[in-house]
Amino acid sequence: MKRLPQLLMALSIIALLSLFKLPLWRIKLIAPQYPTGVNMDIWINKIGGDNPGTLQNINILNHYVGMKMIEPDSIPELHYFPYIILALAGLGLLALLINKPWAYISWAVLVILLAAVGIYDFYLWEYDYGHNLSPTAPIKVPGATYQPPLFGKKTILNFTAYSYPHRGGILAGISILLAFVAYWLKKKKA
């Protein structure tokens, strides 16, 4: 299996490109009157949910406590993120053609770095939504902020919020893993 690293790298690129089809992240809000939860899904180019009304429903909830409307059109990341993914896929292809350990490891590290930046950016948005509250909010709880968790579970007023990678996000993680395996195999053979 001489071509195994290249095959793995190809799979890694495909896994990354799945982000065009699958949501990256899910924030799930559970409360007694929302038995199946309000499921907000974040794609690389849009924000939606498990039904067309999800974003509107979240904005309705958020406006009670003075959080800003989530308006996907005004989030620049959703416009340029797809290009970053395309560029990464292109570089991945280059690494596959070069087919050297350093090419694989460089690409994997680059993806990790960009992912880290992305997660930090996500945190900043969450912080902004959770802290930057309207002074005319109908419901004001002294000292309360409504930042959703970056990863994991958190109680926000009557909701329990869960924030985890969704299918696309998991596949992106697998993509990185595959690139590392490709690197390791290539290095072992060399």
Next chain:
Amino acid sequence: MNRLTLYSIPILLTAFLVLVTNGCNTTGGPGAGGLVTNAGAAEEVYVAPGQYDEFYAFLSGGFSGQISVYGLPSGRLLKVIPVFSVDAEKAYGFNEETKPMLNTSYGFVPWDDAHHPELSQTNGQTDGRWIFINGNNTPRIARVDLSTFETAEIIEIPNSGGNHSSPFTTENTEYVVAGTRFGVPYPQNDVAISSYAENFKGMLTFIQVNPESGQMEIAFQVLLPAFDYDLAHSGKGKSHGWTFFTSYNTEQKNTLLEVNASQNDKDFIAAVNWKKAEEYIAQGKFKEIPARYAHNVYSDETHQATSTMEEKVKVLLPEECPGLVYFLPTPKSPHGVDVDPSGEYIVGNGKLSADLTVHSFSKMLTAIENQSFETTISGIPVLKYEEVVGGVVKEPGLGPLHTEFDGNGNAYTTFFISSEIVKWKVGTWEVLDRVPCYYSVGHLMIPGGDSQHPQGKYMVAMNKITKDRYLPTGPELNQSAQLYDISGDKMRLLLDFPTVGEPHYAQGISADRVVPRVVKFYPIEENKHPYAALGEKQTKVERQGNQVHVYMTTIRSHFAPDNIEGIKVGDKVFFHVTNLEQDWDVPHGFAVMGNDNSEILIMPGQTETSVWEPKRPGVYPFYCTDFCSALHQEMQGYIRISPANSNTPLKWSLGEDIVQ
């Protein structure tokens, strides 16, 4: 006491209870299994909080004009669907969108007497798509869509009076039928009542149902003598293609019917070969006669109903269409006519007869072939009784009305006078069991019990008399129903519950055939209502002469606009309210002070219109009537009414003051 003794107490106690409960269940005879229920029964009807019932039950509301939807086995009321009666709660017949639903050739008729719900079927099995029901008084048939649980269509039946033998379906819902209970002059005319036998007729109507949309259309009518056509059921399996109608008053009397219509030893079951009718229609052997009847259709896209007045109908005359109709003599004013799941046996529930007569379909076909006719009435052959009767259940009880089937070869017949349900074996005609009903049972219902594939687990008895069953509520009492377990050899009473209006017939269906199709809200992008505002940016107020159209939206927790000025006394104000919500169970309501109309209750994605003609100058509040959210109480607004001759400019706003 040692440990062993301690443990043995509950064990012995359990054993004792088992003996006692089993003992109760196996005692036969009238009264047993009914008077005393037991702890086991409570468990059998217990549906834990948050859990779903296994079956939907649709009970007609009788004089309430509605259908009430229950869960079985719990007996929990799930919804009341307005069909023929206005309903202020849902603004049915009050908002502009649904007023056309109650239009008839007599104008707006806000009430009817709804008797027999009938589920649509595919291959003889209930399919959970639609439920049909008849309006008895001003003859109409309605179709309720079970994806929305809303009335989708109502068609008026011409040449009919007392639309009672309706709307029983064929096994693929090719047709639902509508037979007249009261003979009426044909054509309707100013004649002496005493000319009944000469001028009056009885019409049976076949309504074609579109297999995709469910939309109804009167295919043809069959003109018969002016007997009272009481109930119907269509054939199934081998008898598919035929529909059977019971009749009484074959004496054709027009006064003191309780005596005069009970004289003939035998009345008739009319067997109509509708496949033959289709042939005659195709051959053009019909008369097209003028008839005015309304056809009202509601659209889930425009969220509006339209009413069309139809002008004519095709009528088949049995004299000119041999083989179309036969009469089967049946003892003593038969009420229900029920076809067993195999399609072979046709039960004529002769309500004044001591026995229960069951006709055989194959014997009927042979009798027709051999022309074993007793006589002919208006060109309709009367088959010889002995040649068609398939069996008789001997002295099962008093006053048989209706029979349903369990799919295991058993039939269950209600007896009004002896207030009981009797279980008997189809084919051997032996009585197997009997249970009392509280009191004077009319119809009964087994889910699928009139189809080819009954789901014979539960049986509901719907009673005409309540008396002492529940806490008293003055002279007027709700009707009572009983739920029985029929899964074993013996019928067992499980539950007793009050019902809405006066249920006549009912239908039941396992929930899994309905739930997957149920709509949770209407997608706003599919809203084609001509006055919809599909976002707050589209809200506006427009004046056209003295008509003012308010394009309003609702979303938690405000109206847009919520301040309106420039309306004058003498104006007719149309509030077109679009609910922008896109979540399940977030309706908003709208009501304005002093409006001689109901509230409107708008489902997510829907637009409804309330009309208001303000009477006096002033500023009037309006508000959301459905507790929608934490800030529901704040969901309110004002509309300013100026004197008729004033010049207050037309303005509206949300979130800021109107600039004068």
